[in-house]
Amino acid sequence: MLSLIVFLPLLAALIVAVLPKDSWVRPTAFVLAALQFLFSLALLAQYDPSTPALQLTEYRPWIEELGISYFLGIDGISLWLVLLTTFLLPVVIGGSWTAIDKRSKLFHASLFVLQTAMLGSFVAMDLVLFYVFFELSLVPMYFIVGIWGGARRIYATMKFFIYTMLGSLLMLLAIIYLMFTAQEVLPSHQMTANILELYKLDIPFIAGQFLNPQTLLFFAFSAAFAIKVPMFPVHTWLPDAHVEAPTPGSVVLAGVMLKMGSYGFLRFVIPLFPEAAEHYAWVFLFLGVVGILYGALVAMVQPDIKKLVAYSSVSHMGYVMMGLFALNTYGVTGSIYQMLNHGVSTGALFLLVGMIYERTHSREIDKYGGLAKVMPIYTILFFIVTLSSIAVPMTNGFIGEFLILLGSFQASKFFGIWAVVGVVLGAVYMLWMFKRVFFGEAGELVKDEHHPLRDLGKREIAVMAPLIVLIFWMGLLPNHFLKYSKVSIEHLVETKDAYQLAALDAEGRTVVFETPAKPILKPLDSVTTRVAGVEAK
């Protein structure tokens, strides 16, 4: 089931790539993506929300010599992220119907490959497999920004690629270290990258001292994910990538790819290195708050709508990080919810910005004004999304931010207060931008007689409709969504110091991992001093 969900997009990419006519590409891609979304909905039916265990797991040895396996599984933490990914893809394809005018085959094939990589990293339960998907996702995005992007696209895409690669290579070293530690410490004496086995490691941690295994590993992993999220001060690739990316690229980047970072914190960093996470939580709370405030303040002065939305992403992801490192149920629940919200609202914002950009080829706020009279439907939709982005009650944003603020106040009043200030600033920059674009005197682009602006067409409304529905659905009935994640989150928060997950296969039987066949690289006789302090729980 999970394999199918992950690899069907790859098949779709192949189909799209061999289509004989360019005009067939878009409808085919849309239908395939929509089918894929419907298929992935079956996950909800098969998923059992009453247990925190990994479900629907599939396990197969891959590179036995190194203990690397093909191991997929899903739980309450990743379930919604998977669905968000499959949901956004048809929306994106619908939204880019007219925006992408050259080499549409390559474009849609890249989108599908990207989808495989993103889905794979959400369900991979083997560290190396995760790393493979995590890195693979860079390649199609690199092409999407680089080929279909704006004027400075090559600078932006190179920066994006190298930045992300730097972080993830540090993580690779940490992964290798963990695998060897497992070989020396775990009773099986096998190298393994199976995350469930690695959870059993108790890596020595010395508070107040930097050069100890757990702290170093913690920061190596955090570097990779913090760049991906992106956290202040390593966020600088994001505005560039967003501004230069084509609309669909921005939507996928903001909607899903950033979540791969925050998901990584939740899945790997906190459970693997709980003491370090607790001890250094203040660093992330602090950087989260700085990100919120800094993102909001910088967004306020942006002359370009898209850059404004990009900086608002930095601000919103700051909330997500705060929620995670509040390390309590409210905070973590809120931050998972905020990941979904951000995917929906910011995705919608980027789509809306893309729609107006297609009409006027300009994103400068100063050139607009009085749009409300000319494009009423557009204005209404934009207003709803704006409200959701600034977390007005009854919209999805409110639930997420409220939970995160609850969590952060529980963790630290000081940071909680500053985060509330960020909420106010968020309202300021969004509403101010809204006022300047939609009200007041008609700007030069709006009153341009030669190019009268048309309001949204049927296709565009149809693309926006599911997003608007979700904004209210998630805002009014959060339990529809949260009930699936509740048990997993509670399990994580309550037992994070000795986190263990069981694995259930598709029929609900517990999976026991057999030690792979005879070891090729012989295990060391004695445990070396390096890991003398490490013990299996």
Place this chain on the structure above:
Amino acid sequence: MTNLITLRDLLVISPMIALLFMSLIPVLMKVFSDNKEPKPFVTVVYALLGVILAVGLTASLAGMKQTAFSESLVFDGMAVWGSLIVLFSGAFALMLAFDHVETDAKQFSEQCFLMLGSMIGMLIVILSNDLIVTFLGIEMMSLCLYILVAMSREEILSKEASFKYFVLGSFASAIFLYGIALLYGTVGGTSLPVVAAKTGELLANHNQLFYIGMAMVILGFAFKVSVFPFHAWTPDVYQGASTPITAFMATAVKTATFIAILRLFQHADPSGPSAFLAEPKFLTVLSWLAVLTMMVGNAAAVIQNNFKRILAYSSISHSGYLLIGVITAGFAPRIESSLAASTVVLFYLFSYSLMTIGAFALVAILEKQVGHALTVDDLKGLSTRSPVLAGSLTLILFSLAGVPPTVGFFAKFSLFGSAIEQDLYWLAFWGVLSSVIAVYYYLRPVVAMYMSESTERIELQDGFLTRMALVLTAVATIVFGLASSPVLRFVSESVLNRL
């Protein structure tokens, strides 16, 4: 010890005999028909037949653990894999050379003869168990290469390159030989097991002559694989030689020499800690050489525009990565882990050869069309003109950069893995850091191919074998990436066979 040559000895060198025999046929045909060049197709078929025969003989001897010629040659798992990598690189280089034939048409049979001759030298280096024999092999390999580099009738550039290579190479050989002499004086023999047996004692006594001798031997090797600071010849020679020869040099020479270094380092006393690298002086110096090689190679490649020079610098930086693996193998305290690290080096050599051959195949194809040295700008818009070539090169470049799930990633993964296993964290860290720099210049051609419009239209001619080499290697980077498990297992089993 008898001096009789037994059948067993001949069996061990049978791949070399096959190569020699088949390489002689086209040249003799030329001699007996009034110096008239035989058809290039015939020549290349004979040469390829020779390589195939050698591959078959090597493969059928695999699993044998054998010494020959009074223990001066040793045939073991490492020899099998080294020989196979060399022979396959050689075969691809021959295919490239065949499509390049209009450049070297008048002397194609000589070219093939020299290439096979050079391969014989490489096989000797790989099998050698004695420093003097290693020296002979290196000389045989290099002398053929000097001529091959000069043979491209193209420009002055190739003559200059050949001369540079020859002069510097002779220096390196002389130093190497002097090192052997010093070792002979201090150890009392040139056979590798003898050297290994005495090393611990000599190091404990701080025998200065031994230090100097060992340093000189390492220097001789370092020149051949272009380790910093002995790398300066590489870009010029790679640029000056005709592309098939460059591909041959970048892959086969490196493989053979690295295996010789492995043999030198790895012949440790199985009971105690490994000989040379247990000495912190050697470890420190070699580690810094590895780091500097990676950094210099990568940093210099960033500012290049000539595609062949980029690949030359990339090959320098890959020498640095390989040196990490070799250091790990020499440093590992136990023979099992040392052999495991050697496995990783072999796997890395395999993946590196695959990718490099592919990249040079593309250079060979495009070079003929543009009519001058290929620059990154010449690649502009290639993706619309020839999606297959552009796609293949993209795969290869991503693999060189180490992006999963290509074979380049898994090679790097196991390389850094073995370094971390031996607690050589700093080496692994520097390796990772320089990989990030490398991403920049590996992606520049991709930018040119996919993200820039072409300024001029170049008609692509066909060169069937070269195209095939490119596509094959590109597919192989993915296939061996996803299925690295069987490859790794085969290699490690045959290498562990040595125990």
